[in-house]
Amino acid sequence: MPGSGKSSVARQLGRSLGWAVVDTDHAIESRIGMPIRDFFSLHGEPAFRDLETEVLAHCLQPTEPTVLATGGGIVLRDVNRDALRARSKVFYLRTSVEELVRRLRHDTSRPLLQGVDPRQKLHELYAQRDPLYRKAAHYVVEAHRPSVMGMAHWIQMQLELGGHLNGQGAAPTLSA
Numbered sequence: 001m002p003g004s005g006k007s008s009v010a011r012q013l014g015r016s017l018g019w020a021v022v023d024t025d026h027a028i029e030s031r032i033g034m035p036i037r038d039f040f041s042l043h044g045e046p047a048f049r050d051l052e053t054e055v056l057a058h059c060l061q062p063t064e065p066t067v068l069a070t071g072g073g074i075v076l077r078d079v080n081r082d083a084l085r086a087r088s089k090v091f092y093l094r095t096s097v098e099e100l101v102r103r104l105r106h107d108t109s110r111p112l113l114q115g116v117d118p119r120q121k122l123h124e125l126y127a128q129r130d131p132l133y134r135k136a137a138h139y140v141v142e143a144h145r146p147s148v149m150g151m152a153h154w155i156q157m158q159l160e161l162g163g164h165l166n167g168q169g170a171a172p173t174l175s176a
């Protein structure tokens with residue numbers, strides 16, 4: 001979900017593992033040369049989703065071990081979910097709507113939450129997306145691990161336990 005910590009945890013995990021960190025939203029912003037919020041107002045959500053699918057396909061062909069953070073709406077398309085599952089180990093950072101409301105209270109960068117009641121919108125997004133996040137995910141990281149550092153540490157442990165860091169299970173990309 002937006003605000004669940006994907007971008008923050010990816011940065012921390014990349015630092016811990018010594019891996020590259022890629023964020024699909026940042027890749028999109030460098031390609032379009034403007035904030036996502038402005039792109040949404042100019043071209044609308046469907047155009048953003050097309051771009052997101054294109055950028056994701058590119059990001060899932062990394063040249064080095066990579067932690068990939070995506071935007072929260074990436075799961076809306078089957079093709080994205082299938083590509084993520086096939087080409088990476090996917091972690092769903094599952095956070096309560098109340099916590100998301102707290103974190104995004106003053107945020108103006110997420111277009112879907114502007115000009116609406118954020119709590120109601122987040123409940124709607126959650127109802128629509130929770131099943132999709134579950135379908136896409138190999139692992140669910142529950143909200144009771146509250147800090148960015150704690151979440152990154154838990155993910156690193158799962159990777160070690162799963163043998164993904166010692167060559168047994170190939171995990172060239174981690175997506176959150």
Ligand SMILES: Nc1ncnc2c1ncn2[C@@H]1O[C@H](COP(=O)(O)OP(=O)(O)O)[C@@H](O)[C@H]1O
Pocket residue numbers: 001002003004005006007008009069103104145146147148151
């Ligand atoms: N585990 C956490 N505990 C407290 N605050 C967090 C946590 N993870 C992220 N945040 C804060 O929530 C906001 C959204 O985080 P971000 O990483 O941008 O989420 P996402 O990429 O999933 O939308 C930021 O202000 C970030 O500092």
Ligand SMILES: O=C(O)C1=C[C@@H](OP(=O)(O)O)[C@@H](O)[C@H](O)C1
Pocket residue numbers: 001002003006007025036070071072073074109110111112
């Ligand atoms: O949930 C969504 O549909 C979106 C989430 C955003 O990313 P974060 O999940 O990093 O906020 C960004 O991709 C765009 O504003 C759309």
Ligand SMILES: [Mg+2]
Pocket residue numbers: 006007008025069070071
């Ligand atoms: Mg993000």
